[in-house]
Amino acid sequence: MRITNYGEWCSECSSWQSANPEFVPESIKDDRRKYLKDIVQPFRNGELSKEFVESNPKEAKRYASDKEISKAKYVWKDLPSWEHHYGKRS
DSSP, rough: HHHHHTEEEETTTTTTESSEEEEEEEEHHHHHHHHHHHHHOSSTTTTTTTHHHHHHHHHHHHOHHHHHHHEEEBOOOOSHHHHHOOOOOO
16 A cells, blocks of 8 residues: 555555545535536536536537537446436446
């Protein structure tokens, strides 16, 4: 395990373990799950979010062309409750 000021890399599970865990009350976590479609952002790592396009079709046209919208991908699958809002999709 490599430790830095920002956290540590776990070679066993191949993931980054944050040195500063987020402490959030359950009420905030519940609201994040409940309002996921309302708070999802249009882009993630420069890629257009299909979740955003589906939730806000008119707004999406402000951010991207029709061609880009047709190529949008599901980029927020790792969020809790994603499957609840969007179902099992690829």
